[in-house]
Amino acid sequence: MSLIKELMNALQILPGVGPKTAQRLTFHLLQKDKSGGQHLAEVLQTAIKNIRECESCRTLTERDVCKICANPSRTPAQLCVVETPADIIHLEQATDFKGRYFVLHGKLSPIDGVGPGELKLNRLVDLLVECDELIIATGSTVEGETTAQYLSHLAEQGGIKATRLAHGVPLGGDLEYIDNSTLAHAFASRTQL
CATH class of the missing domain: 3.40.1360.10 (Dna Topoisomerase Vi A Subunit; Chain: A, domain 2)
Incomplete structure (x- = not known):
C-alpha cells in the first residue's frame, strides 16, 4: 500500500472523516502545509504519550x-x-x-x-x-x-x-x-x- 493511501486510511479513524475528506486532508497536508502536518504529527505523538485519565474523575489530563x-x-x-x-x-x-x-x-x-x-x-x-x-x-x-x-x-x-x-x-x-x-x-x- 502506498504511503498516500495509508495516510488516507489513517485519517478515516477520526469521527466524520470519510474517504473524500481523508483524501482532501491528505493532499492538503502533503502539498500545501507539510510543516503543519509535521507539527500535527509531533503534537499528536506527544499527546498520545502524555495524556491519561485523571485519577479522580477520569477526564483526560497531563497530570495525575x-x-x-x-x-x-x-x-x-x-x-x-x-x-x-x-x-x-x-x-x-x-x-x-x-x-x-x-x-x-x-x-x-x-x-x-x-x-x-x-x-x-x-x-x-x-x-x-x-x-x-x-x-x-x-x-x-x-x-x-x-x-x-x-x-x-x-x-x-x-x-x-x-x-x-x-x-x-x-x-x-x-x-x-x-x-x-x-x-x-x-x-x-x-x-x-
Whole structure:
C-alpha cells in the first residue's frame, strides 16, 4: 500500500472523516502545509504519550489529577456524571457549576458488552461518599437513559439525591452537539429522579 493511501486510511479513524475528506486532508497536508502536518504529527505523538485519565474523575489530563479535581474551591457535595471528557468542557463553558465530575467514557450497553465494570462504576461509588447530589448528565439516547436509571439507583442506595438534566436536551442527542444556552437552561432546570 502506498504511503498516500495509508495516510488516507489513517485519517478515516477520526469521527466524520470519510474517504473524500481523508483524501482532501491528505493532499492538503502533503502539498500545501507539510510543516503543519509535521507539527500535527509531533503534537499528536506527544499527546498520545502524555495524556491519561485523571485519577479522580477520569477526564483526560497531563497530570495525575486534573485541574478541576485539584481545585480546592470545587465542592465534592455535587458530583456530575458525564459520558465523555468533551462533555465536561461543554458544561464548564455553558454553566457556573462548582462541583466535581466523573467521566464514564461511554454508557451502559449490554448489546455492545458495556456493563458497570467497563465503565468503572466502582470508582464512582467511592466518590459518592462525599456527595449530597449526583447530577446525571448522560445523553438522552436509549443507552444514556439506561445509564441514568442505573446511576439513579446507585445514588438511591447511598441515600444521595439524584438529579437529571432537564428541558432542552433533545431526545437522542449528545451533550457535545447542544448549544451553550440550551445546555445552560437544561442544567439549571435539572430535576430529581
